[in-house]
Amino acid sequence: MKLEEITEPLLSWYEENKRDLPWRREPTPYHVWVSEIMLQQTRVEAVKDYYRRFLAELPGIRDLAVCPENKLLKLWEGLGYYNRVKNMQKAAKEIVEEYGGNIPPDYEKILALPGIGSYTAGAVSSIAFGLKKPAVDGNVLRVISRITENGEDILKQSVKRRMEQELEAVMPEDRPGAFNQSLMELGATVCIPNGMAKCDACPVRHLCGARAHGTVLDFPKKAAKKQRRIEEKTVLLIQNGQEYAICKRPDKGLLAGLYEFPNMEGWLTQEEVLSAVEELKLMPLHIRAAGEAKHIFSHVEWHMKGYVVKVASTEEKKAGNLLFINKKESKGKYPIPSAFSAYRKYIEED
Incomplete structure (x- = not known):
């Protein structure tokens, strides 16, 4: 042919x-x-x-x-x-x-x-x-x-x-x-x-x-792909009244320059999460599980475990590297990657 x-x-x-x-x-x-x-x-x-x-x-x-x-x-x-x-x-x-x-x-x-x-x-x-x-x-x-x-x-x-x-x-x-x-x-x-x-x-x-x-x-023939690296993360949905916390990712690397829900390496217990929130000079009032989620990138998988943490009302817009914003701002101004889409509902329902 x-x-x-x-x-x-x-x-x-x-x-x-x-x-x-x-x-x-x-x-x-x-x-x-x-x-x-x-x-x-x-x-x-x-x-x-x-x-x-x-x-x-x-x-x-x-x-x-x-x-x-x-x-x-x-x-x-x-x-x-x-x-x-x-x-x-x-x-x-x-x-x-x-x-x-x-x-x-x-x-x-x-x-x-x-x-x-x-x-x-x-x-x-x-x-x-x-x-x-x-x-x-x-x-x-x-x-x-x-x-x-x-x-x-x-x-x-x-x-x-x-x-x-x-x-x-x-x-x-x-x-x-x-x-x-x-x-x-x-x-x-x-x-x-x-x-x-x-x-x-x-x-x-x-x-x-x-x-x-x-x-x-x-057909077609493809060489076997390298196995993705798995990273475990704990995602925090910190709510201050009608606002919630986000933070900006570094300017280089994965999802560079985007905003995200605060998160930490590893799967933390409720007690460890509460301690981490207190270290930010915030007062946690209530914590509940927000379920598990997975997001696949080309070379890495995030296995996530989430918590909703309500904190005592404060007029401060910042806590550490966190920025408190309302829902309208997040929809029109702050791009949050789809990696965190499983946790958006916990913000939207409150």
Whole structure:
């Protein structure tokens, strides 16, 4: 099978079956960029509302460049991987300074921007500018691995680079964006990652080596992932009247610069929690368990145990590194990552 044979059936299928997605309706360079960054590590359905809200608040690159960080992180709250949006802002500032506020129609210049790899650069170049550049993500790696029965480890950069070269060689000059999107769409809706592919609905099933040999589930090949590190944490929901305590995470590292409920390493007993609260010069009045929760990051798992602690009323807005805020402030001003979403209900119900 020659790889160029997939081009025409894929493009015909895509025109008939592509999903109506908001970023496809007006594929400007900025819109494509925002959507592709949001779609990394996040499902399409979950992204739609974030995308609309983000563009309503930040309709252009200059708006993104000057957006206050707290507002930016609040717009991103729930999408996770916050470095993505921080890098977007760095890139936006560079685009304003270097290119007059417009993404340059040049693959290498786009690739050189902060937070942009070959996939995003290829997507923006091909979809927004019609440049003949591949956009190879996990969906595309899976599709091509199955079609060609490529048994190499797709997590290796050398394998991805070679696949990019092979696809660039067969991409149509006049429709590179549609070609890239057809591969992405096929991987997202037909040649799916979990469970058996929907081969009967595939426009290139007659060209697929894995389907012909009954080996679809054997591809793609991936090296075994390292086991995640497990960290135990105790989360405190400290309430002072109608306000509750949050604190800011360090400017570097995991969830850098975001706000969180105060927490401590290890699983503490009620007595240890009360002592910790008293050390903050607060007077605990009541404590109750807030249950256990788990949050999975790429390399670490947080296993959390929570407590609601009501303290004697004080007009002080700070205690140690804690900041007391009301619910309205938290919703509009302070971005709290989804890692703590299991504990929000204990604040909202009071």
